[in-house]
Amino acid sequence: MSRESCKECCTEEFHPRNFSLNHENPQLFVTAQGGFGIAYVIYRVLWALFHVTWIILSGVIPYSWYSSESNRIKWFIYLTNWSYLILTVSAIIQAAVAINHYVKRRKHDGVSNHAMTWYLKMAWVIYNISSNAAIVVAALYWGLRIPPKLAAGGEIHYIDVGTHLGNAIYVLSDIFITATPVRIYHFLHSSLYAIVYLIFSVVYDVLNGTNAVEGSYIYPQLDWDVPGTAAIYAVLVALVAVPLVQCVLYGLYRLRLALYGCCCPRSVGEFNTESSTKQEFQLA
Structure with a gap:
């Protein structure tokens, strides 16, 4: 990529309109980057079924x-489970919109979405949150929770591997399949989600809630009896880790466009100098 095209890309990405949930090509949100067909619908349905099954098993x-x-009811207090639940909801919604798009295309023999509907915008927000949260949760778990657990002679259950590693692998692989765009500014969705959870953790602590093994905190890093340490972790996650992960996801998104541009040029359109918009996907 030339220096000029990099500059154009950055200028386009950091335009204030990218704070919004509007997009000139709604087809991107219901299909794969390389094209649309029954295979993509099956892919979406299978992943939705997998995530529903796994979250029930957890x-x-x-x-x-x-x-x-x-204490099993306390499954609902953990960030891991909040995040996997949102990932599951995202997978279900993506399967639903893919099925809807497939049916409409067969019925009308053409494009089914001409504008960003409310449900596509909702799907985009949930996709943003679930993708970012999966990476953050995996990093926090393997970086902060596992070392002391292994040092104490603990074991890692396969359910924990699925909810703290499988989720991240799914997100990182799916980003190369889906045509859904990634916007750097949309880290705000995930930061807001993190802030909501942090507020919940404070309220839960004030109400003397305990974790599933009767500890006086949900996570030791969020022990609000030690507010200084908890606040530092809270700020680092919501205002540092989340934006950084969003940048990583954006980088992978740009890599996806570059790869498909080389291997499947029809799936990535050319830069339109008249409208100054990026046609990131073209239906076959």
Whole structure:
């Protein structure tokens, strides 16, 4: 990529309009980067079924994450489970819009979406949050939780591997399949999600809530009895880690466009100098 094209790309990406959920090509949100067909619909449905199955298993399979049967309800207090639930919802929505698009294309023999509908915007927000959260949760778990657990002789359950590594692998691989765009400014969606969880953790602590093994905090890093340390972790996650992860996702998105541009030029349009918009996908 030339220096001039890099400058154009940056100028386009950091335009204030990219704070919004508008997009000139709604087809990107219902199809794969390389084209659309029944294979993509099947891909979406299978992943939705997988995530639904896995999130159910994470709550019902008995292992050492809780100390008593009554504490299993505390599955709902953990950021991991919030984030995997949102990932599952995102997968279900993506499957639904792909099916809807497929049916409409067959019925009308053409393009089904001419504008960004409310449900496409909703799908984009949830996709942004779930993708970012999956990477952040995986990094926090393997970086902060696992070392002391292994040092204490603990074991890693396969459910934990799925919810703290499988989620990230899914997101990082799916970004090369889907045609959904990534916007740097949309880190705000994930930062807001992180802030909501942090507020929940504070309220839960004030109400003397305990974790699933009767600890006085949800996570030791968010022990609000030690507010200074908890606040530092909170700021680092919501205002540093989340934006950085969004930049990584954006970089992978640009890599996807470059790869498809080389291998499948029809899937990535040319820069339109008259409208100054990037036609990132063209239906076959």
